[in-house]
Amino acid sequence: MTIADAQAATADGRAPSGSPAARPVGGSGLRVSRIGLGMMSFGDAARQSWALSEEQAEPLVRRAIDGGIFFFDTADEYSDGESERITGRLLKRLFANREDYVLATKVFYPTGPGANDRGLSRKHVMAAVDASLRRLGTDYVDLYQVHRWDETTPIEETMAALHDLVRAGKVRYLGASTMRAWQFAKAQTAAECAGLTRFVAMQNRYNLVNREEEREMIPLCLDQGVGVLPYSPLARGLLAGKRGADRSTPRSRADGRAYRDADLAIADVVQEIAGERGVSAAQVALAWLLSRPGVVAPIVGATREQHIDDALAATRLELTRDEQERLEAPYVPHRDGEFT
Numbered sequence: 204m205t206i207a208d209a210q211a212a213t214a215d216g217r218a219p220s221g222s223p224a225a226r227p228v229g230g231s232g233l234r235v236s237r238i239g240l241g242m243m244s245f246g247d248a249a250r251q252s253w254a255l256s257e258e259q260a261e262p263l264v265r266r267a268i269d270g271g272i273f274f275f276d277t278a279d280e281y282s283d284g285e286s287e288r289i290t291g292r293l294l295k296r297l298f299a300n301r302e303d304y305v306l307a308t309k310v311f312y313p314t315g316p317g318a319n320d321r322g323l324s325r326k327h328v329m330a331a332v333d334a335s336l337r338r339l340g341t342d343y344v345d346l347y348q349v350h351r352w353d354e355t356t357p358i359e360e361t362m363a364a365l366h367d368l369v370r371a372g373k374v375r376y377l378g379a380s381t382m383r384a385w386q387f388a389k390a391q392t393a394a395e396c397a398g399l400t401r402f403v404a405m406q407n408r409y410n411l412v413n414r415e416e417e418r419e420m421i422p423l424c425l426d427q428g429v430g431v432l433p434y435s436p437l438a439r440g441l442l443a444g445k446r447g448a449d450r451s452t453p454r455s456r457a458d459g460r461a462y463r464d465a466d467l468a469i470a471d472v473v474q475e476i477a478g479e480r481g482v483s484a485a486q487v488a489l490a491w492l493l494s495r496p497g498v499v500a501p502i503v504g505a506t507r508e509q510h511i512d513d514a515l516a517a518t519r520l521e522l523t524r525d526e527q528e529r530l531e532a533p534y535v536p537h538r539d540g541e542f543t
Contacts, residue, residue: 224518225273226499230428231403233345233376235274235305237493238514239432240267241504242275242290246282254282255506257289263505264293270515276406276432276502278309278350279335291339301341308335309380311350323353325364332373348378348406352386359393366399378404378432384419391427402429406502409433409495411442411473411488411530412466415537421497430499433492437503438462441470442488443513465535472533476526482516483509489517491530 225234246254255263264275277290287308298304310331313321321327336342347368353361368374379387379402387405394401405424409416410433424431437443441462462470470484477484492501503514522530 227430228346228376228432228499229403229424229430231376231430233305233403235500236272237500237518238267238272239274239276239307239500239502240264240272240511241434241502242277242286243281244504244506245289246285250285251282253506254285257292260289261293261297263508263511265297266508266511267505268297270511272511272515273303274305274307274500276307276346278312278348279314279331279338280309280312280350284314284334284338287335287338291341295340305345306339306341307346307348307378308339308344309348309350310335311353322356323349323361323364324356325360328361328364328368332368336373343373343375345375346378346404347374347376348380348404350380352382358386358390359397362390362394362399363397366394369400376404377402378406380406380434381408384423387420388423404430404432404499406432406434408435409492409498410436410438411491412438412462412469412534413537414531414534421495425497429497431495431497432500432502433498434502436492436501437485437488438466441466442473443483443485444470444474463535465533468533469530472529476522476529480520482520483513485510485513486517486520487522487526487530489514490520490522491527493517494522494527 224237226237227234244253244255245257245260248254248256275290275294277286279287281287290306294304294306310328311321311323314331314334319326332344332347335344347365349361365374365377369377377400379390387402391401405420407416407420409431421431423429473484473487477487480487489501489503492498503510505511505514
């Protein structure tokens with residue numbers, strides 16, 4: 204199935220009013236809110252200058268929950284584990300029942316100085332999930348994701364270890380993030396051949412100024428029934444109206460990222476359509492992403508309440524075909540290794 208063939212399949216993905224509709228993650232039985240709240244922004248400012256404290260994060264998470272968001276994504280490496288601690292405490296405080304929300308975290312990046320404190324070996328995966336569960340204050344994770352591909356560990360070892368976590372009840376579903384399509388296919392094949400649990404989700408970089416995943420990864424996900432959970436949906440603020448010279452926030456000052464002329468041209472079109480519609484640029488960019496085949500729930504970071512409001516409003520904004528074509532027309536392919 205191609206992206207064009209699957210375009211119509213997303214037509215029922217919006218709630219006509221009120222809170223965003225829940226969607227299944229690929230061909231699995233897991234359902235998530237149409238927007239996932241990324242928890243990377245919450246942590247320890249001493250470790251990560253732009254991180255918000257638990258006290259600062261609580262009103263943002265509460266606003267997301269009030270708007271119907273019940274899918275939350277973090278990782279063990281965010282702020283050296285502090286993001287997981289804050290996430291666990293806030294969700295326990297703001298939800299009456301553990302079953303009322305979907306919690307995702309990740310494994311791969313270093314969590315200590317030791318040789319086995321990183322990667323996707325059985326040793327590290329088993330230790331990392333237990334450490335994440337302690338920080339999160341829960342006995343299971345709904346979606347456990349490999350953060351990157353590990354070139355030093357046989358994928359068969361990784362998939363067997365992940366399968367054992369599912370069998371042990373520590374993990375409900377498996378996901379992956381940011382790898383080559385052939386690597387993802389290899390992992391799925393290794394699991395299938397050995398009768399192990401397969402990935403149901405792919406969290407990849409995907410937005411209006413970086414559509415390279417449309418070449419191989421997203422068609423693979425569509426074919427294999429894998430849900431797409433894009434991160435960086437606003438290209439680190441560019442599609443919300445921030446230009447490379449904008450250093451108004453600690454995150455943007457730490458980023459130091461420059462954009463291509465083609466990226467700025469797309470951002471200009473986003474602004475034009477936002478002005479015509481009387482909505483924010485972020486709403487337009489997110490509405491485009493929500494309309495794409497295979498996309499289940501973009502992972503949206505938030506440091507202000509307006510970020511939450513824009514994300515929720517985007518689930519109710521329907522772009523015309525003409526508007527979509529205008530947004531897509533200036534796109535220029537990225538060289539390998541270029542990211543926005």
